[in-house]
Amino acid sequence: MLKNDLFLRALKGEQVERPPVWMMRQAGRYLPEFRALRDKYDFFTRCRMPEIAAEITVQPIRIIQPDAAILFSDILVVPQAMNIEVEMKENVGPWLPKPIRSAADVDQVIIPNIEESLGYVMEAIKVTKEMLNNEVPLIGFAGSPWTIFCYAVEGKGSKSFDTAKGFCFSQPEAAHRLLQKITDTTILYLKEKVKAGVNAVQIFDSWGGMLSPVDYQEFSWQYIRQIVDALSEITEVIVFGKGCWFALHEMAKSKASALGVDWTCSAKNARYLSGGRITLQGNFDPSRLLSPIPTIKKMVHEMIDEFGKDRYIVNLGHGILPHIPVDHAKAFIDAVKEYKS
Numbered sequence: 001m002l003k004n005d006l007f008l009r010a011l012k013g014e015q016v017e018r019p020p021v022w023m024m025r026q027a028g029r030y031l032p033e034f035r036a037l038r039d040k041y042d043f044f045t046r047c048r049m050p051e052i053a054a055e056i057t058v059q060p061i062r063i064i065q066p067d068a069a070i071l072f073s074d075i076l077v078v079p080q081a082m083n084i085e086v087e088m089k090e091n092v093g094p095w096l097p098k099p100i101r102s103a104a105d106v107d108q109v110i111i112p113n114i115e116e117s118l119g120y121v122m123e124a125i126k127v128t129k130e131m132l133n134n135e136v137p138l139i140g141f142a143g144s145p146w147t148i149f150c151y152a153v154e155g156k157g158s159k160s161f162d163t164a165k166g167f168c169f170s171q172p173e174a175a176h177r178l179l180q181k182i183t184d185t186t187i188l189y190l191k192e193k194v195k196a197g198v199n200a201v202q203i204f205d206s207w208g209g210m211l212s213p214v215d216y217q218e219f220s221w222q223y224i225r226q227i228v229d230a231l232s233e234i235t236e237v238i239v240f241g242k243g244c245w246f247a248l249h250e251m252a253k254s255k256a257s258a259l260g261v262d263w264t265c266s267a268k269n270a271r272y273l274s275g276g277r278i279t280l281q282g283n284f285d286p287s288r289l290l291s292p293i294p295t296i297k298k299m300v301h302e303m304i305d306e307f308g309k310d311r312y313i314v315n316l317g318h319g320i321l322p323h324i325p326v327d328h329a330k331a332f333i334d335a336v337k338e339y340k341s
């Protein structure tokens with residue numbers, strides 16, 4: 001049994017003493033302990049070594065003490081397993097030497113045997129669960145099919161992902177075939193993660209907000225919904241769509257346990273759009289952690305008042321930035337623990 005199950009209770013919509021808190025990208029570069037390991041091994045090597053991945057996962061649990069851990073890994077290990085080469089370049093980010101640009105390229109993409117190609121993730125989950133010793137739940141994750149597609153086609157990060165969008169609009173049949181392959185792989189992958197021991201899963205649709213509301217339904221949401229349908233049978237599912245406030249109404253009708261929101265959508269609007277009943281997660285502006293500590297704490301308390309303490313998980317509106325001081329990150333977490341309604 002978990003010693004701290006606040007996070008799972010909030011996902012189930014139960015009443016809580018205070019809302020749970022964790023931070024997207026909490027295992028990351030703002031921690032000196034993370035940077036020390038970073039100097040020793042390159043990015044995907046760290047993902048592939050279960051002991052290292054587990055160590056990075058529990059670092060924030062020791063240092064800033066959130067109510068949930070998120071497995072250290074990356075959304076791009078999935079395309080790697082699908083026969084799409086992905087590198088992580090220093091100061092550049094993801095880099096794909098051979099992006100997908102044609103129907104013939106899509107033919108080369110495989111739905112892998114998860115055990116064979118991503119077994120190292122399952123090993124990392126098992127080691128992490130032992131290290132966590134039932135202190136807090138462990139979150140597993142995957143990118144949304146659309147977000148993975150963005151990298152697979154664009155070949156690198158982008159401000160607008162217009163090559164990826166252009167592929168959808170000019171070669172829709174090939175685009176949908178690729179999106180479906182990613183979806184099928186992601187379902188198999190997340191099911192294995194649940195078997196290996198994660199307590200909940202989050203789907204990151206980081207680039208969903210690049211699409212118009214109509215295109216979002218066609219190229220992103222219909223695939224996320226397949227994942228939610230398959231996974232909600234066995235675990236709690238959180239869907240985080242960056243910039244996807246326009247889809248909250250549709251998302252709230254799904255079997256997801258919670259929806260993530262970013263800081264461009266007010267708590268009031270998010271509650272209104274999502275119908276007021278589903279658990280919401282977010283939405284502190286990550287740059288706001290640069291404010292003085294008393295300001296951070298005050299703003300966190302106001303944010304909880306606005307969302308309400310129940311059916312709410314405190315988080316940032318996107319990942320923590322690398323230059324945030326550790327004591328500011330800790331203040332964010334502490335503010336939630338000090339909250340009195």
Ligand SMILES: Cc1c2[nH]c(c1CCC(=O)O)Cc1[nH]c(c(CCC(=O)O)c1C)Cc1[nH]c(c(CCC(=O)O)c1C)Cc1[nH]c(c(C)c1CCC(=O)O)C2
Pocket residue numbers: 023024025026027028029038043070071072073074075076088092093094141143157204206319
């Ligand atoms: C789009 C995306 C990626 N990866 C991820 C997303 C979705 C979330 C989001 O939108 O931020 C998800 C991700 N990536 C990482 C995690 C670990 C768990 C966590 O702490 O949240 C998670 C959940 C580790 C990571 N993934 C990456 C790092 C930094 C790599 C390093 O320098 O060591 C970490 C800690 C690398 C990465 N990985 C990716 C990019 C664009 C980059 C480079 C940009 C950057 O440096 O932030 C792809």
